[in-house]
Amino acid sequence: MTSVWSRRGFLATTGGSALTLGLAGPATAAHGAEPSPPHSAPEAAAAADDAFAALRTKWRALILGESFSPTAEPFRTKLATLGTQAASFRSAMAPASGSLWPDLDYRDPAPDTDQESYGYSQRMNDSFNRLSTMAQAYCQPGTGLTGDAALKDAVIAGLDHLCTDVYSASKPRFGNWWNFQIGSPQTLMDIAVLLHEHLSPQQIATYCAAVDAYVPDSAVSNYTGTSTGANRVDLCRVLVLRGVVGDSAAKIVVGRDALSPVFPYVTTGDGFYADGSFIQHTNIPYIGGYGAVLNDGLGRLFALLRGSAWQVDDPASRLFLDTIEKAIAPFIYNGLMMDNVSSRGISRGLTVSDTFQLAQDDHTRAHGVMASIVILGQGAGPAEEARWRAMVKGWLQRDHYGPALKNPKLSLVNTARLQALFDDDTVKASPEPSVHRVFHNMDRATHRRRDWAASLSMASRRIAHYEFGNGEHARGYHTGSGWLSWWGDDHGLEQYSDAYWPTVDPYRLPGITVSRKPLPDGVGGNWGNPKPATGWVGGTTDGEYGTAGQHLQGVTSTMEAKKSWFFLDDCVVCLGAGITSADGAGVETTVDNRNLGAAGTAALSINGIRQPATQGWTATRKHTSWAHIDGHAGYVFPGGTALTALREERTGAWKDINTGSSPQPFTRRYLTLWQDHGTDPQDASYAYILMPGAGQLRTAARALDHDWLQILANDAGHQGVRVPSRGFTGINFWSPGTVGTVTVSAPVSVQIRERRDGTATIAVADPSRTVQSLTLTWKRRVASVLSTAPSVTATGTGSALTLTFGDLSGSYGATQKVTVKLG
Template structure:
């Protein structure tokens, strides 16, 4: 039986028995610290601690060998290309979009060489140590250097290809084939890297050298130093990481509230954030114990962010699309028909593996806790089991398998609670059996991001899109070709004008921001009141939208809806992706509706509706709602210029409120009950005393749920709602508890209040805790709280605990 490919085996193969793989004898004579770092990097990128003869590794290694043989057979060095299907010679460098494609082909050419090098170095590929393969890789490296990536070339197209993509792949190959490369070859390749990634690339923390991009650049500089035995380059890479680590208050980076932003205005925890987390984990691990270990005390911020910034957006193995930017449009590729469709699960799995790697440098308590979280996420991902992930790299797969097989690790259950991320206009809500996320936009956070021809129709994802998932159901809701087939004007939770928008409307890279300030909310950590002053993208649409996140329900209100676009305005209550078959039964007020496609009906006076296997919807007092079953065709190429043109078909069940053409003061109210049965939905609709809508106007929106002791009010303007009076715009959420206490959560979503007075006409015996922002508190027959300057709180919730009178 083949012995496990252990850490010692990898180190031995890279530094002691290089001759066995046909690499020559140079490594055995090279015992300096750089050789140690090269060996460590080999381990990090090839993986450790797994048996190459056991599954899931054996088949993955065999597939790698098959892929490598295919690449080897089609490699044909020619002027302008290394593979005929990847022409990188740009005939017209002045055409930006085309140049992006050509530079991307150069990048991909290096990535293919990296694939060949891994097939050469890994066991079980059928090509391990194959001298013919090695010589072909060397030929490819020399060809790309002489033809395109050299110190005399001026870059074109996408800067990323020249400064991150190509050099990362090139330097990985240099590490893997270090002993087969001549001094002249190494000097040529490193001169090219120095040319395209000079020290000045990290001289200023700005432009394309921030956040995840900065981490990627530091990886290039560190590996250039390791391969070229340059202590100065490695030190530069380490030091250039420091600006990434501290919290930021604007622009790219991590915020104290757990937000992560890239490209200045885009919530990106699930995409660029994944790159940042993975890159930091690799660099921390590479440099640990060396002369260049990362010792900046701010690295603890990154460790804290695992649970503060990333975990809230991970649910049973997936990472929520609400924080993945334009990556949601990357499904099937036109250039690689064999590529597996990307989705929220496949984006989530690398984050899990990165957390495992990062844990190796964290405290023992953090590492143990994180391994428990990862084990839970891995075990619960029934829709797309991580250990069967066809995209996940072998090192990442080995890390997750190691956690799964570790009997000392107990899987941690999904937590319950609410998290607000005011710095990126996002919220997450978790309850037993389900989770939800909310996407909004304001003057700091873009409606959506498009760029590089990607995410061309994500226009309304920031218009109050309400995502939700079940624990044992609907985990593929947004995974199964949702984005190319959904009606982009009917995203669940959104209020939009049907005005036709052009692809990429609003401009690239998150350029378009709504001129609104009141977006945010308040939470006690379990429940929340959240609001969005909505202005439509390239539209006259205006609306006030509120969500009250409760124990088994999300209460959704809309008011002041007006528009003069000359088109219909709709609020989408739900738009469930029912897959290719669409078999879910649909019931309204006890009547089962037709299951045929297409089908539509105006539901007049509807009190409740239920989608079998998904959840329920209640319309307080009755509402006129339109229901629609439709089979929708779409392809990834419609939303991403690099996407596959293959036509996909998915069936949808949509519920929406038609506010008519050019509404003046329209409104809506509904309750979402994820996972509820039809009987429970009907019972909630019949319990007319469960919820009282205190206000649903352009000035205030609020509700109370007596059985929960809950009151939530969004004051768009100062005024009185129920027992609450606010002097100015603010968000207030109160929970009265059975022990005779209450928590009052208040925030200034506009970040503009220099003072605020809030009165609650409820007998209060005492204030037991209050933040420094509260300058006075008067108790007795009513509570009057006076707040000082709230502009520096960045929309964060101010929590006050009182004893009820």
């Protein structure tokens, strides 16, 4: 084993194409065809052996990494830790009927009870994972166990035991299907690649037979059920690696060809949508979970098969590369993956065997995705790859809270990939973009600025409030109730990372309007995915500013509200109206709820008067025009409001919201601001401006400038604002009517931007997906129409602009843009 994994040496062993990912270029065989045979049977057999061996060499490098020095940090420490873990696993391994390790008994006492069986099938999966750790310690340099024959023999003995005792072609499946069809077979095949030269033909045949039994070709014969989206990619990886391990070209072809349904954009169900949305489990936004898995899985399979007889050359595969900038990047900010697209993953912060430093959070979830983008860039065009590398480098440099290169849980191969980019002086980091995106197919929106970002999480009859399953995410029920998360450039990056989810009051997430009616953990039931009956949820954008709205219906509640957000350059204007409930419980709108950490003492000022910093302090200030939290944000309340503030310490454990996590308690301090609408309100409302990162002076100045914001309407039928200094008008028409200078004939979202060059952009969307015709009139002199969306059927100019749209119900809520020359 050399001390440095040389890329040149590695490429020499793989024909010079090992990690080149490009999807274009010549392949040695047509899609779905076997490679052309040589002139004789012995030559054909030798060529086939060479082809499979080359794939195993590639996959080995994708597992272990390359071009890093085992004596340099952070690799030296990671390798030493790997060796220590492997030694611990080896010493504790004690094969017995029903277990390979005494603490991982996988015998299922209740095979007819899925929930009970889940834990036991997971223990089988964990057993394979421990063997993988041992195999990597054997293969990697600098572990202290590199090339240790006894360790290698222990791994093989462990594989033989598992593939006889539980993961065997003769044994029935139990518990969670994922452990038998994805988790365990992926790890089994990875180990078989790493130790292939040390395995007998009979052992390889036994392992492959087990995989064939649980993951037959029929597992990918139909694109439905558990064989869609990220799960389909995982199943294809199993089949392809089964072919690589067992020298089966047919299995590789089945696995490769079964990827094709993943590439095209979908219009319903699981997968990527044209607007960048990603859905898994039918109605759950999941870019940070299953989307990340799909991203990583496809990237590695593309890399593995590139240049072989089985290269992925489906033209639709190019669509997947487009998702990097359309779907993935909008939800990564300064090195963190926004929680509102990670669903149950946000409840997995601390597993029983972890320490807090190794806890999963929004930062660690982003790190693997960032590494995947780097490898996917190798298969994109030169301009795309340059943009992606600059983008990822910017995230690496700006993450001050949870840097990827200091993440002890990040795999060594991904660390090597990101370290190489970080050290590459030819790549200049790109800043965060100034852009607004509406993901109308998953009820999400992101607003990006150079020094702050925000993301909005909503629910509708199409998208669930939240997902509960396998005992995970027990109190996420209000994450779809208008949760407005935000981060600054050098502050707030820890807001959702520092034990937030087990300690926060789940009824007081930032931005939400909720009934305080008590809800049971996991309300809606296992995989119930509760959805409201409302359909008008979404918004519109010109690409820089945004207008969003949600007809909110509470979780198992009578509470309803109309909520609107208007995203500008330095703030978000938030309106609520028609807030009505008959639950017999109080209703609140949380303006913000800041996680101050274990001992934080951020100062709170209301109307310029500093409030007490005592824990447990609470007060309601009836005539609040503005408030400010030092180091966080400013809040302006047009017309004044009764604002309640609370400082409190809250204690919780990850096990409280995820049955598979640690019972270790954490205590965090919170500073919460909310408006109390009272018990069973009728037609209550609110209005406030959120100013991320603003100081006291700027906040006070905004509050004193009564001309800066004009609230045009804020009732159950219409909500709209105008900001003259920005040339901005945003209106959500819950019903037809006139607001300010705009009249519409149907319920739509409208945004108008008047620009200094004498043009204006009118952006319109049909979030309800019910509008079959629309007439919009803007009482503003317009000289001409410069461009229109295809949905526009007629225009009229002069003293007013008239736009006639055709059927918008099939537009899936997408923005329709019109650009005009002002008179």
